[in-house]
Each structure stands twice: as C-alpha cells, then as structure tokens.
Amino acid sequence: MANSLNTLVSFLPLIIPLAIIQFGLMIAALVHILKHDTYKTGNRLLWIIICICVNTIGPILYFVIGRGDE
C-alpha cells in the first residue's frame, strides 16, 4: 500500500495538469450547455450526461457536433 502511494506521489506532476485540463474542459462545456438552449444534435440532459461521464472526448464532442449556432 505504501509502495503504491509512493508511485502515485511520484507521478503527481503528471496527474495534476492532466486533471486540470480535463476538469477545465468539462466545466467549460457544462457552462456552455447551461447558457445555451439550442443544440445541433441531442438535448441538454444528454449533453450534460456525456460531458460528465466521458472525460476529455465528451466535452470536445459537444463543442464539435453539439454546440448550436447563435
């Protein structure tokens, strides 16, 4: 257990930026979803679920195919 904790700590410089990017993308997508109510495909609930459950790819999919034109 102590060993695996050490491994985890030694990779923190990798894991922290990764988490920041992934959560940043997720929050940006969620804010966009909640601020706009027209979507090219799908609906609000679907995109919220996709953005929260599928990390990285979910928010990007939303911005590419879900985001409606203003």
Added chain:
Amino acid sequence: MIEFIAFTKKEYMESLRTYRLVTLAAVLLVFGILSPLTAALLPEILGAIDLGDGVVLTLPEPSAIDSWTQFFSNIGQMGMLAVIISFSGSMANEFSRGTLVNLLTKGMKRHVVILSKFFSASVLWTIGYALCLAVCYVYTAYYWPSDVITNAPFAFFSLWLFGEFLIAILIFSGTLFGSFYGALLSCFGAIVVMALLNISPAIQKFNPISLSGDTLALLSGHKEIADFFPAVIICVSAIVILIIASILVFNKKKV
C-alpha cells in the same frame, strides 16, 4: 496580401469563437501528458493482472523510448483524429452558411481563400503539435533523464508532415464535396487506402502513411532517415498538388 491577412485574421477569430483552438490544444496537451504517464504505469497495470495460476505479466522497467512509443501511437491515431474532426468543417461551413458570397462578390481572389485556409490550419496544427511535443519532451526528460533517443528530430518532423498532408486532403475534399461528412469520410477513405497499400512492401517506402506509422522503427534504429526520403518527397508533392487542385476546383465552384 491585404486580402490574405484579413482572411487569415477571420480564420483565427473563427477558430477562437467556435472553440476549435481550445479543444484542439486541450486534446493534444492531454496526449502529451498522457504518453509518459501510460509508459510509466503500464508495467504496474499489467503486473496487477493475475492471469490465473499465479501467472503475472512482467515487463521491463519503462524507459524514454516507451514514452515516445506511446507519444507516436497516441498522436498518430487520436491526435490525427482530433485534427480531422477539427478541420473537416473548415470549408463546408463556409458553403453551408454562404459566408463566402459577400467576400467573393466584393472582389476577393478565390485562391486566397484556399491558401489562407491551409495556412491558418497549418499554423494551428503546428502550434498544437509543438505544445504537446514540448510537454512530452519535458516529462520524458524529467522521469528518464539518462536515456538518449536517436533520430528524434526527424521522427517529430515526419509526424508533423503527415498532419499537414491530412489538412491538405481535408481542404481538397471539403472544396470538392462542400460538406462536413464529405471531407471527413474522404479523409478516412484516403487513410484506409494508404493503409491497404502499405501491405505491399514495394510501395511501403513511397507511402506517406509510413511517415506516421514507421516512426517507431526509426526511433528504435531499425530504419535509417534516408529510408524516409521517398515518402517525404511524395508527401510534400501531394500537399502541393492537393492545394493547387483545390484552387482549380474552387475556381469553378458555385458558392
């Protein structure tokens, strides 16, 4: 030149407002960070799997080459996918929204549109690629400082060139078909055809896809830089031909 600068400016504004810039940079950054992480953790993960009867897979200690192996396979597949999805709509959106009509009727030259699109997409790809390369390089040097990789600059260049080639295909097919899915599918089609051609050893040397697929052989020293020259020449000429063809098609196209 003024037209070119103005249109390129508009392209960047569009990339910013459609979140293309942010998402592309984020995906490439994620893969830049993920590659050394996967390389470092893969032995741990496989070691934790018990295949039954106490048989456990053991891998040698990870090294810098594993990190770069992950980098080239991640960027060569998922990174390229991100590029294809980001730039598929580049020409198609202009046709479907009719946003080019105003510019062209005011006397903007048609070839400027194609050249500017290619230029701005290339710059975006170059910046994104440089970013993830720098991130992966820093982490790899931090975790495996003593390992030296041979031929690395050329391998980085060849993957970048393949990305440029995909952008040229996307612009050509986007101009030809005028739709998002047309561009997307013809780019996938081109990759499938190149992958099929790669089965024949005689063609392998000249196939642009080897620029992305064979970089690992280059890093591990199974191939020489000189082996890649035919593919590089073919790839560069294909880019030039595709751009010229796009301009010719676009000249005849009804906007």
